[in-house]
Amino acid sequence: MSVIECKDLTKSYLRKKVLNQISFTIEENKITGVIGRNGVGKTTLLKIMAGFIRETSGEIKVLAQRPFNNLYTSVNTIFVDDQMSFPPALQLQELLEAAQTFYPNWDMEFAQRLFKYFNFDPKHYHNTLSKGRTSTFNAIVGIASRCPITIFDEPTTGMDEAVRKDFYRALLKDYIAHPRTILISSHHLEEMEDLLEDVLLLKNGEVHLHIPISDLKEWAIGLQGPASVVLPWTEGKEVVYQNQIGLDTTYVVIKNDLSEAELAQISLNGVKVIPVRASELCVYLTNETKGGIDDVFINR
Amino acid sequence: MSLSTANLKETVKKQYFFKLKANIDAISSLIGIQLIAVLFSLGGIGGSLSSSEGLRIDINYYSADVVLVFTMIWALVTAITITTKPYRNHDFTFVTNRLSSSLSNILFLLTGSLLGAVTANLSRYLLQVIGYFVFDQQVYAGPFDFPIFILGIIMSALYIFCISSIGYLIGALVQVNKLFAILVPVLIIGSIFLDASIQKELSLMQVFQFYVMESNFVFFLIKILVTTALVFLASINILNRMEVRR
Amino acid sequence: MNGNFESHQKVYSQYQLAEMFTINPATAAKGLNILADESILYKRRGLGMFVAEDAKEHILNKRKSGNLRQLVQELVLESERLQITEQELMDMIKAALHEEGRK
Numbered sequence: 001m002s003v004i005e006c007k008d009l010t011k012s013y014l015r016k017k018v019l020n021q022i023s024f025t026i027e028e029n030k031i032t033g034v035i036g037r038n039g040v041g042k043t044t045l046l047k048i049m050a051g052f053i054r055e056t057s058g059e060i061k062v063l064a065q066r067p068f069n070n071l072y073t074s075v076n077t078i079f080v081d082d083q084m085s086f087p088p089a090l091q092l093q094e095l096l097e098a099a100q101t102f103y104p105n106w107d108m109e110f111a112q113r114l115f116k117y118f119n120f121d122p123k124h125y126h127n128t129l130s131k132g133r134t135s136t137f138n139a140i141v142g143i144a145s146r147c148p149i150t151i152f153d154e155p156t157t158g159m160d161e162a163v164r165k166d167f168y169r170a171l172l173k174d175y176i177a178h179p180r181t182i183l184i185s186s187h188h189l190e191e192m193e194d195l196l197e198d199v200l201l202l203k204n205g206e207v208h209l210h211i212p213i214s215d216l217k218e219w220a221i222g223l224q225g226p227a228s229v230v231l232p233w234t235e236g237k238e239v240v241y242q243n244q245i246g247l248d249t250t251y252v253v254i255k256n257d258l259s260e261a262e263l264a265q266i267s268l269n270g271v272k273v274i275p276v277r278a279s280e281l282c283v284y285l286t287n288e289t290k291g292g293i294d295d296v297f298i299n300r
Numbered sequence: 301m302s303l304s305t306a307n308l309k310e311t312v313k314k315q316y317f318f319k320l321k322a323n324i325d326a327i328s329s330l331i332g333i334q335l336i337a338v339l340f341s342l343g344g345i346g347g348s349l350s351s352s353e354g355l356r357i358d359i360n361y362y363s364a365d366v367v368l369v370f371t372m373i374w375a376l377v378t379a380i381t382i383t384t385k386p387y388r389n390h391d392f393t394f395v396t397n398r399l400s401s402s403l404s405n406i407l408f409l410l411t412g413s414l415l416g417a418v419t420a421n422l423s424r425y426l427l428q429v430i431g432y433f434v435f436d437q438q439v440y441a442g443p444f445d446f447p448i449f450i451l452g453i454i455m456s457a458l459y460i461f462c463i464s465s466i467g468y469l470i471g472a473l474v475q476v477n478k479l480f481a482i483l484v485p486v487l488i489i490g491s492i493f494l495d496a497s498i499q500k501e502l503s504l505m506q507v508f509q510f511y512v513m514e515s516n517f518v519f520f521l522i523k524i525l526v527t528t529a530l531v532f533l534a535s536i537n538i539l540n541r542m543e544v545r546r
Numbered sequence: 547m548n549g550n551f552e553s554h555q556k557v558y559s560q561y562q563l564a565e566m567f568t569i570n571p572a573t574a575a576k577g578l579n580i581l582a583d584e585s586i587l588y589k590r591r592g593l594g595m596f597v598a599e600d601a602k603e604h605i606l607n608k609r610k611s612g613n614l615r616q617l618v619q620e621l622v623l624e625s626e627r628l629q630i631t632e633q634e635l636m637d638m639i640k641a642a643l644h645e646e647g648r649k
Contacts, residue, residue, distance in 0.1 A: 030572070031570055047545060051397075052392060052543060052544045052545045053543040053544070053545075054541075054543055063303065069397045069398050069399075069540065070397060071306045071307075071308060071311060071395070071396075071397045071400065072305060072306060074306065074395045074396055074397060075304050075305070075306035075311075075395045076303055076304055083389075083545065084393050085386055085389040085390055085393060086390060086393060087321075087322030087323070087390050089321070089322055089323070089324050089325055090321060090322055094321065098318050098321075098322075098394065099394060101314050101317075101318070102314055102318075102394035102395040103394070103395065104304040105302070105304065148302075148303055148304075165568075168568065169568050172564065172565070172568055172569075172570070173565060176561050176564055176565060176571060194567070194568055194569040194570065194573070195568070195569070195570055196570055197570045197572040197573065212572075213570070213573065214573055214576055264616075264619075267616075267619065267620075267623075268619065268623070270623060270627075
């Protein structure tokens with residue numbers, strides 16, 4: 001069953017199109033990573049799903065309803081980011097209690113355990129928390145609310161390494177016990193790639209790829225060797241990235257549609273065949289040019 | 301994961317109780333402002349002096365009107381405040397839509413108006429007590445009549461609530477476009493100057509009299525309630541199209 | 547391989563694996579399915595996945611035909627780059643085989 005459906009969804013601010021006719025569906029109880037560069041429309045897309053902002057044109061259905069200004073979507077969705085705002089007059093403990101009254105699936109015992117684990121003081125106030133602590137508290141609210149659609153927009157902003165790991169593990173364990181649809185956006189694919197089932201890669205306000213993460217890991221392959229040997233192999237292939245290393249060595253990333261035999265042949269020719277990590281590939285795919293930052297420095 | 305349903309009434313109720321707690325500062329500022337108003341009133345709003353044959357009579361009138369005016373200003377400011385971004389965002393952290401958010405705000409303002417009306421009316425007695433004990437004066441108060449006292453509370457609550465609806469509308473307009481923050485004061489002050497320059501009775505005054513001068517209580521009730529409802533309705537419609545947390 | 551699992555023994559479920567390694571359960575299921583496709587595991591409806599009778603041989607065969615061959619190819623390639631003669635390479639392999647402490 002699909003829980004989120006977008007068709008030709010467009011959002012523009014003034015004249016600028018942030019999302020340009022995107023279409024995709026998200027299946028129930030999958031963890032999807034929303035990946036893309038800064039300002040590519042990730043947050044906008046997630047906020048439209050949460051019903052915060054309105055689509056300019058096209059159609060979006062969350063749980064078969066239009067999310068904007070919709071109470072049904074609101075009670076079944078939670079949107080977590082570091083901008084989440086809470087009344088300054090309430091203590092952290094009171095905020096958890098408030099969340100409990102609003103979210104029907106809220107697990108208070110679980111929330112309290114997380115709260116204690118991360119050493120929060122129930123008497124503190126939300127606006128006195130540091131950046132990382134704010135993110136951690138918001139994440140607790142996000143996980144414990146157990147909303148059928150849980151959206152995390154850059155949830156680990158400011159968290160230290162240990163807390164990030166704890167957060168992803170807590171999310172996964174609770175997801176296994178209580179499956180739900182989860183969307184996470186992050187710049188750091190590598191830290192969450194094991195957690196994901198699908199990846200939604202946005203580029204220039206459009207969906208560039210929407211595939212299972214396991215396919216993404218095998219989607220491309222890196223060839224490194226003398227240019228004269230490597231380049232013939234890349235002919236007719238989709239070249240994602242190309243870079244010159246030293247005088248004669250070239251590193252090319254191409255879409256992996258080579259057969260095993262071909263790959264064996266390539267390595268016999270003295271070309272190093274290197275698997276391309278998902279996070280690395282995403283950087284290449286979302287680059288505007290094939291050479292990345294190096295292109296800025298050529299032909300000056 | 302099981303899906304939940306939410307109905308408007310329940311959501312508004314939850315939000316209302318949440319707001320009572322969250323906006324506790326607004327309530328305490330109400331009390332603070334009223335206390336200041338009481339201090340102002342202690343000067344008396346008018347006095348007269350008469351002396352004959354070495355006997356001097358000094359009369360001071362005390363009135364709680366200043367407290368009521370201050371409470372109205374509080375209602376206006378509070379109503380504007382709760383339309384601002386941070387307050388709207390608090391709602392959208394949890395379960396809400398724009399309608400439930402506005403409805404719970406209105407309930408909150410109604411609660412504030414009632415509370416303010418009660419305390420403003422009671423402050424009259426506080427004034428008398430202070431006059432008696434602190435200034436050691438002989439206090440002659442109007443007779444205490446319970447129905448009148450209640451009527452006074454209801455009427456002042458309606459005034460305060462009506463003012464808060466105007467504040468809410470101004471707040472909503474400002475949220476749509478920041479220009480209204482300049483436009484609204486300009487319009488009000490402009491109309492005063494315009495009327496003054498052509499030696500006409502102030503239009504604002506006429507509007508004011510439309511309500512205050514109504515001697516029939518039922519008509520007054522209808523006038524003020526319909527006005528309040530219409531103004532709130534307009535604000536709800538404006539806020540209903542607003543995007544949040546952009 | 548190391549005898550962690552005996553033949554016909556039940557292996558971890560996708561959820562157990564997911565928890566153990568902090569990976570998505572769907573990914574864990576895919577991994578188990580790959581092993582099942584290669585006849586290293588077999589499924590029993592409703593009961594889970596079990597280690598196949600000849601799992602060890604399957605793995606051995608796969609490593610021989612795949613990994614080892616590739617290693618040898620790389621070895622040859624590297625020795626070409628270093629301009630080592632065939633004889634030298636053979637001697638090195640023999641020396642490694644008969645190194646003290648083995649067998």
